[in-house]
Amino acid sequence: MARLPVYLRALTTLSDQGTGTCSSEELAAAAGVNSAKLRKDLSYLGSYGTRGVGYDVDYLRYQIAREIGVTQDWPVVIVGIGNLGQALANYSGFRSRGFRVVALLDADPARHEQVVAGIDVRPFDHLERIVHEHAVAIGVIATPALAAQDVADRMVACGITSILNFAPIVLTVPAQVDIRKVDLSIELQILAYHEQRKTQGASRAEVPGEVPATATEATA
Amino acid sequence: MARLPVYLRALTTLSDQGTGTCSSEELAAAAGVNSAKLRKDLSYLGSYGTRGVGYDVDYLRYQIAREIGVTQDWPVVIVGIGNLGQALANYSGFRSRGFRVVALLDADPARHEQVVAGIDVRPFDHLERIVHEHAVAIGVIATPALAAQDVADRMVACGITSILNFAPIVLTVPAQVDIRKVDLSIELQILAYHEQRKTQGASRAEVPGEVPATATEATA
DNA sequence: AGGAGTTTGTGAACGCGAGAACAAACCGGC
DNA sequence: GCCGGTTTGTTCTCGCGTTCACAAACTCCT
Incomplete structure (x- = not known):
């Protein structure tokens, strides 16, 4: 899964803050995902949590690191x-x-x-x-x-x-x-797309369909 | 959609090569996606193609650029x-x-x-x-x-x-x-994950976790 | 020791995007 | 002017990922 590295970093951050154990809710918040998704992802690796308690931060961190392969060089x-x-x-x-x-x-x-x-x-x-x-x-x-x-x-x-x-x-x-x-640049273009949608209707009224002569100018 | 910038670049490349029109198959190949997906994405913007012919490269390029918002500064x-x-x-x-x-x-x-x-x-x-x-x-x-x-x-x-x-x-x-x-670093970790899966079972000595009995056997 | 409160792990439904397939439309030749 | 070939636009179905919801399991307090 592409989210394991995100969990790994969140766990590292928690560990650096001195947190010994954490619930799926906490970890999900730190990773920016839904807690149910997080639990399902982790259960795919094995049962590394304890019901009623949560996950041991350092232990889970090592397990994820091993799964990803970052325990090796x-x-x-x-x-x-x-x-x-x-x-x-x-x-x-x-x-x-x-x-x-x-x-x-x-x-x-x-x-x-x-x-x-x-x-x-x-x-x-x-x-x-x-x-x-x-x-x-x-x-x-x-x-x-x-x-x-x-x-x-x-x-x-x-x-x-x-x-x-x-x-x-x-x-x-x-x-x-x-x-x-x-x-x-693709990431910036995606932002520009949403940004344009946000400000659209406020002051911008562009005429669709016409290709201006300067259309090819901005490409290099 | 997050794929529009990809199409935009593919169109720019085609235009630089002197291509005047292109089919959805060609453009999809250049963008690295399925042609049906490409057509569906483009139809979401409007009917900018001509059946039996394809898409006018420069015209479509401008339309996508306008949709994303990169015609403005x-x-x-x-x-x-x-x-x-x-x-x-x-x-x-x-x-x-x-x-x-x-x-x-x-x-x-x-x-x-x-x-x-x-x-x-x-x-x-x-x-x-x-x-x-x-x-x-x-x-x-x-x-x-x-x-x-x-x-x-x-x-x-x-x-x-x-x-x-x-x-x-x-x-x-x-x-x-x-x-x-x-x-x-997340991108590299994802690659490492797949890389580890590739070489697993061939020559890698299994890295022992702290749970000896429950270690997943990769021989299956 | 037992019950209340918490939290994991998982089964089931929901929603969404992807891909295949087809009808509509266009071009060129005869 | 009509017909075959080609390509778009769209519909339908399928599969996957996400999310809700709940039972199992653990801890702590009394």
């Missing part, structure tokens, strides 16, 4: 060390959840010899060697859209079986490869 | 100019889709007078003035988790009605405020 390579790639390399949330960035790769020679987050940026050609050397299974793509498919193909060829894609393009990969996409 | 403020905030400020995908970063704010005085993406980093206290000055409706939070709720409260108080949150915490805001969350 996941080596990760990041390809494309632009602004976003650098931000990802510096993101502390990775390391604290069992993900270890073992290499930063970039096709641009100007970026080699650069050091980001204490790691040397290396040529993209080193991908295969690094993947085999560190048994990397997860790759992150933070390149421009044009290069993303090539990078994905090379990753698959090297044996990587999970890809996190930040490039704004739909990648095609073999069925056995898991792929997830994060698109920053 | 959306001023945006970014709060928290760490690595992620800088990456967001530099992200070209925002400007090309009608989002204009009008201000970068940070509580840390050491970051003021810094210039990121050609924009001065200013104190967080300037939020209210900037929001009123530029009629900002959308705010982006890229601060650490501890500061995020405070930032959100201040944003709401200033009149911001849509928030994109990158901090790893569940924010509570009034009902009329839209909020979307992007969590980079």
